[in-house]
């Protein structure tokens with residue numbers, strides 16, 4: 212491998228966008244992804260009736276300038292989140308839910324037609340000639356004669372001119388050994404950078420009909436009383452596939468998926484009646500796995516140290532950069548931040 216090559220650690224939105232931007236500059240990259248799929252915190256599941264169900268990132272807005280620019284460049288189609296009709300707010304399990312209308316927002320939130328995974332799949336298509344390796348977990352990054360060496364979990368090693376770490380900083384602190392060791396300031400910072408959405412529990416349900424829309428409900432639910440904490444209509448852009456997505460409360464992680472499903476359906480059955488009890492699919496995902504949280508015991512505030520200036524500096528004589536969403540300044544943690552971070556690093560390579 213040439214030392215002009217750039218090793219990208221992580222095949223989420225930041226890593227793939229970076230590979231795409233460097234390809235446009237005729238700089239070759241090798242992208243190493245630890246898991247068996249691309250996308251990281253973006254994961255769309257196709258339900259049996261064809262509804263794209265988001266288990267990870269879902270919404271974005273006009274102010275997400277970097278993401279919007281990429282989405283337009285890739286020819287993808289944003290569409291507004293459906294919010295017409297009655298929204299529900301459950302304050303207590305023994306009281307009927309409050310009903311209210313959400314005023315039409317001047318700044319709508321958008322979803323991506325076909326699912327957020329479209330941005331990942333389209334980037335991967337554009338990178339058809341790039342060396343993208345799955346199940347390639349980087350465990351060490353060390354200085355080498357003409358740049359840098361990345362060591363993989365299977366013991367193999369790759370050399371390149373530079374490496375860009377596109378995994379959450381906190382995860383980098385616990386899973387990658389840097390040698391020579393990094394300055395104390397960044398070593399102390401990395402474990403104290405909150406990984407956006409780590410620990411959250413997302414769920415999505417598919418139905419054969421949009422029965423709630425037919426009864427005047429928006430599909431929006433906020434609850435202090437049930438396992439579903441927050442929920443939104445999740446029908447397709449074409450309005451021919453139907454479902455909900457949202458978040459379960461933090462305690463849900465302690466139950467089996469079967470129990471979570473049972474509690475979620477019971478809550479929806481109480482609110483929306485019989486039809487809610489018979490979905491064609493139920494999925495949920497705990498974002499606690501090895502490739503996002505890695506059992507880091509430090510408890511952090513949302514967005515803590517996100518966009519910290521030390522995350523935007525280069526290390527190891529300019530051969531090592533960090534470019535995950537948590538390093539961004541405008542919207543760190545969000546998809547927009549992942550694209551911003553990739554653009555920042557691509558501009559200085």
Ligand SMILES: Cc1cc2nc3c(=O)[nH]c(=O)nc-3n(C[C@H](O)[C@H](O)[C@H](O)COP(=O)(O)OP(=O)(O)OC[C@H]3O[C@@H](n4cnc5c(N)ncnc54)[C@H](O)[C@@H]3O)c2cc1C
Pocket residue numbers: 220221222223224225226243244245246248249250251252253266267268269270271347348349350377378379382386387407408409411412413498502503534535536537544545546547548549
């Ligand atoms: C449940 C949930 C809901 C969300 N909702 C929204 C939303 O509505 N809107 C929004 O804008 N954002 C949302 N986000 C955040 C959004 O998903 C992220 O900002 C974005 O996807 C981060 O991309 P990234 O490439 O920076 O990091 P990641 O997606 O975390 O990618 C990092 C990649 O690195 C891989 N990796 C980890 N360790 C290693 C290693 N040692 N070696 C090699 N590879 C490794 C991982 O497997 C992963 O694929 C949500 C996130 C979650 C989890």
